[in-house]
Amino acid sequence: MSEKIVLIDGHSILNRAFYGLPDLTNAEGLHTNAIYGFLTILFKTLEEENAQYLTVAFDEHAPTFRHNMYEAYKGTRKPMPQELREQVPIIRDVLEAMGVTIVSREGYEADDILGTLARKGEAAGMEVTVLSGDRDLLQLATEHVKIRIPKTRGGKTTVEDYDGRGVLEAYQLTPPQIIELKALMGDSSDNIPGIPGVGEKTATKILLEYGTIENAYAHVEEIKPNKAKESLKEHYDLAKLSKELATICTDCPLDYSFEEARLKDLFTQEAYEWFKELEFKNLLNRFENTSSKNKAEEHFQRVTDLSQADAFLSKAKKADRAGVHLLLEKGEVLGLGVALGEKEKIEAAFFPVEGFLTERYLLEQLEGICRGAGQTASLNVKEMLSRIQIEEHSRMFDGGIAAYLLNPLKSAYTYDDIAKEYLGLMVPAREDLLGKVSYKKGLEEKEEEVTVSCCYMAYVALAGIEPLTKALEETGMLSLFREMEMPLLFTLHDMEAAGIQVEGEELKEYGSRLEVRIKELESIIYQKAGEEFNINSPKQLGVILFEKMQLPGGKKTKTGYSTAADVLDKLAPDHSVVADILEYRQLTKLKSTYADGLANYIGEDGRIHSNFNQTITATGRISSTEPNLQNIPVRMELGRLIRKVFVPREGCIFLDADYSQIELRVLAHMSGDEKLIQAYSEAQDIHRMTASQVFHVPFDQVTDLQRRNAKAVNFGIVYGISSFGLSQDLSITRKEAAQYIENYFETYPKIKGFLDGLVKQGKEQGYVTTLFGRRRPVPELKSSNFMQRSFGERVAMNAPIQGTAADIIKIAMIRVNEALKERKLETKLILQVHDELLLEVYEEELEEVSRILEKEMKQAADLAVSLEIDMHTGRNWYEAK
The missing domain is CATH 3.40.50.1010 (5'-nuclease)
Structure with a gap:
């Protein structure tokens, strides 16, 4: 053979x-x-x-x-x-x-x-x-x-x-005739021009009759159709060039030996290292016999005996360092993973909730480790705080947060990823071990796999301390980790534990009011459209608006007309039915997401306990999930009214404070622009002053429209807005928008240089930084795609400003929370929404808490301009805001 x-x-x-x-x-x-x-x-x-x-x-x-x-x-x-x-x-x-x-x-x-x-x-x-x-x-x-x-x-x-x-079967031509085919029809993917006006069908017909382009040219007057005949006559030189281009050389001078090309074992040690580096986990199972597989699992054990557990956990309480993982699923404690030792001598044990190893026993042991060990590491400290008391954040090390700071673009920071990136180990992921099986089910069906997974989480947390600390130090983010992110973790836990009270009946009534208005809008829309249809169906809505009602601006795609918000926003001022549809969309979103959705999150205590996440956004902003309380609508009055259902507990009042124009103030400080700094120093209306400068009118003659436009420019600059984006926002021509932006940079000359410098830094270093050293990678700047590069430029300009503002409010949150605890006040910090803090204040503490809040927010950062806040109280969130 x-x-x-x-x-x-x-x-x-x-x-x-x-x-x-x-x-x-x-x-x-x-x-x-x-x-x-x-x-x-x-x-x-x-x-x-x-x-x-x-x-x-x-x-x-x-x-x-x-x-x-x-x-x-x-x-x-x-x-x-x-x-x-x-x-x-x-x-x-x-x-x-x-x-x-x-x-x-x-x-x-x-x-x-x-x-x-x-x-x-x-x-x-x-x-x-x-x-x-x-x-x-x-x-x-x-x-x-x-x-x-x-x-x-x-x-x-x-x-x-x-x-x-x-x-021959596929093309009706012999293999050598493929050259002739390309000579006639060309191949743009391979840069072969062919001759104009001759496609594959015509070219094939010519070759079936004449065999080659030379013979076809010899009989050119006989060729049909006429278009092909004339093209071959006029462009025969091009056909000959194309044939040369398409002809593959079969006698290149090569120094080649078949014996050297004989297949050997492809799955070498060097290849394994490359596959690890490239993160090709799905291909690593081909390296079954590779010696690179780590030996950590040899030191993993499952412990169910009480005396063995006591001995291991006692060592952990006295260790210089320990790695821990509390196995929680839907709030239920399933077990505890603990790792001890150093480098190659790390041993890990998994203690399931079983027999004498009760939930209470394991939580007491975990608390003892966190208080007794010199340093305790976990990949999710905040999750542990929901079940145990830890006061000293300086003794805790959260590997997940450290990994987030080092690369904030990832969607998750799992133990297997951290092991690969910082320990040089390829370890099985949770999904590799358990698939889609829950840990609880796994304890019944896959006992060994759960043990390995939980031990790895404790192992990686412990082994990751040194390399993660070193990486943070090298990137200048160690103090950011220790002084901001770790203390913040404890503040966020306190906020989650406190929660916010919701009036369930008020929420139902709010939903009913929305339902009434939604029904009204449905009737109005059907009447104006002349028929009933599914308003929530983009396809049906597109047909009604752009075919039946013949509204302008219809853009048909493969799936029908676009009815996206930006398309409808342009039509709304001139067509009332479009305005009705936009209102209908807003109200149905309010009802489903908030009026109905929030009810599912009200706990037995009548409060919503949202999750506050610090490893989700690339800029460092805190996010809120399950439910998202940071996305409560503010643009329309009916949306703002939902804040009325959030109320303080009896004997308390809400105190709300938000930073005034914090991102513009950060821009003034970071750019060093004297005019902008002076405007804030003199407490001028910044938007009115910008309007005066940009539109060349005296300060006291600036119109409300000019001020609104200047406000859009001010905030647009922070987000790296383009003339196109500004023209869309203000409904002006692109030329006018470009002039606004040009005038703005003439007014504040250092801002242009500052923003250009950020883009330059992003291109040269691959990242930009906040005032506190937080890095935001900007890989989009290297993209060959113009849209991606443009997005990268906007990110490079905005991330340091938005990220610095996020850092400042984090500092304020930590200081406010710590001050409340130090003074043993009952008041709780319960919510953070971007630049806003909401506190549930016992009325007798209001005066003292107001002083604390004002002091800590204003002094959170020492900028060239003062940090100012707007502070209000209320019997519900709506009043306080």
């Missing part, structure tokens, strides 16, 4: 994978989708072909002869996207690590190399498989040379196979 060789077109398969798979990046921000797709196709092909030899051909960067021929005709080729370009040297390194033979030669393209090796292999009596996305290679197909063309769509790859007979 003949041996088989697989030849792969490196750039072609990499390119197919890049465009066929969604974007992927590893922890360092390296794009990896093309590499992952290439390897997936490679492994699948080798499994299917059962080959003995493998070679991958790559184009050299130097221009080839055929490339230069095309340049002479049409100029430069379309450049490779940067996200793909950066993956080319990596795949070559990965293949070398796997021991794969790579061939390239200056002056020849990959398909020339493939053509030469295919003919060599065939001559040596081998079966040859060529893998490429380039259909030019079909010209090589014979009885013993098979061309495989992969297609990747939606993450799924299918492959078309062609031998000599297969080409």
Whole structure:
């Protein structure tokens, strides 16, 4: 039986994978989708072909002869996207690590190399498989040379196979005639021009009759249709050039040995390290015999005996460092993981709630460890605080928060990711061990897997202390971690525990009022439309508005007309039915999300206990979930009225304070612009002053409209707004908006330099920083996509300002909460909404708490301009705001 060789077109398969798979990046921000797709196709092909030899051909960067021929005709080729370009040297390194033979030669393209090796292999009596996305290679197909063309769509790859007979069946032409076909019809993907006006159908018909372009030209007067005849007559030189471009060289001078290309074990130690670096977890199971698998699990144990538990946990209480993980699921304690030791000598144990190891026993032991050990690490300290009392945050280390600071762009900070990024270990993820099975169910069905998962969480928390601390120190964020994020964790826990009281009956009544207005709007909309339809269906709504009612501005997509808010907002001032629809949408959202939705979160104590998250947003802002209390509507009165259902407990009053224009004040300080600083120092109306400067009118003659427009410019600048965005916001021309922005930068000249400097820093360093050193990576600035780069520029300008404002309010929250505790006051900080703090104050404490709140918020940061707050009290949140 003949041996088989697989030849792969490196750039072609990499390119197919890049465009066929969604974007992927590893922890360092390296794009990896093309590499992952290439390897997936490679492994699948080798499994299917059962080959003995493998070679991958790559184009050299130097221009080839055929490339230069095309340049002479049409100029430069379309450049490779940067996200793909950066993956080319990596795949070559990965293949070398796997021991794969790579061939390239200056002056020849990959398909020339493939053509030469295919003919060599065939001559040596081998079966040859060529893998490429380039259909030019079909010209090589014979009885013993098979061309495989992969297609990747939606993450799924299918492959078309062609031998000599297969080409004839698919194209009605012999493999050598594929060259003639490309000469006539061209191939834009491979930079072959062809001749104008001749498609595949016409080209095939010509070749079936005349065989070659030379013979067709010899009989050009006989060719039909007339358009093809005239095109061939006029552009025969182009057809000949195209034929040369399409013809693959099969005798390149190559220094190549089949024996060197013989397949060996691809799954080497070096390849394993690359797969870890690239985070290809799904491919790591191919390395079953690799010695790199960590030995940590050899020191994991499941402990159910009380005396053994006492002995291990007693050691933990006296240790310099301990790693812990409280296994909680839906509020129920299922067990405790504890890790002790250093580096390779770390041992971990899992203690399930079982027998004498009761929930109470484990919580007492955990509390004892947190108080007794020199330092206790966990990947989710706040979750533990819901079940135990810990006062000294300086003795706690939260690895999840540390990992978040180091890379705030990730959606989660799991133990397996932290192990890979900071410990150099590939460990099984929770999903690898348990799939979709809950921990509670796992304790019944997968006891060993739960033990491994929980031990790893404690192990990684402990082992991660040193590398995470070092990384924080190197990036200048260690003090941010210790002095802001760790204390904040305790403040957020206190807020979650306190919760906010909700009047359930008031909430129902609010929902009923919304329901009445929604029904009214439905009737009005049906009447104006002349028929009933599903207002919530974008498809039906689009037909009604843009076909039946013939409203202007209809943009039809594959799924129907767009009825997005920005489309309807433009129509609303001139068409009352659109305004009604927008109001209907707002009210139905209010009812479902708030009037109905909030009721599901009211606890037995009549309070809502939201979760406050500090590892979700890239800028450092705190977010609120289950439910989101930071997204209570404020733009429309009916939306604001929902705040009336939030009330203080008996004997208390709400005290609400929010920073006045904090982001503009941060901008004034960070830019150092004297005019803006002076305006704040003199307590001027900043928007009126900006309007006076931008519109060149005296301060006392600024109109309300001019002030509103200036306000939009002021806040727009903070968010890196473009002339297009400002023109949309103010309903003015783009030219006028550009003039507004130009005038603004003339008024505050240092702001322009500051913002440009941020973009420059983002491009050079890959990140921007807040006043307190918090980093925000901006990988979008390196994108080859203009829209992505533009977004990156806006992020680079805004993140330091928004992030600094977020840092300031975090400092204020920590100080206010600590002051309340130090003075043993009953008042609680219960809510934070961006620049606003809400406190539930016992009435006899109001005067003292007001002083604390004002002092700590105003003195949270020492800026070139003062921090000012607006403070109000109320019998509900609506009144206080």
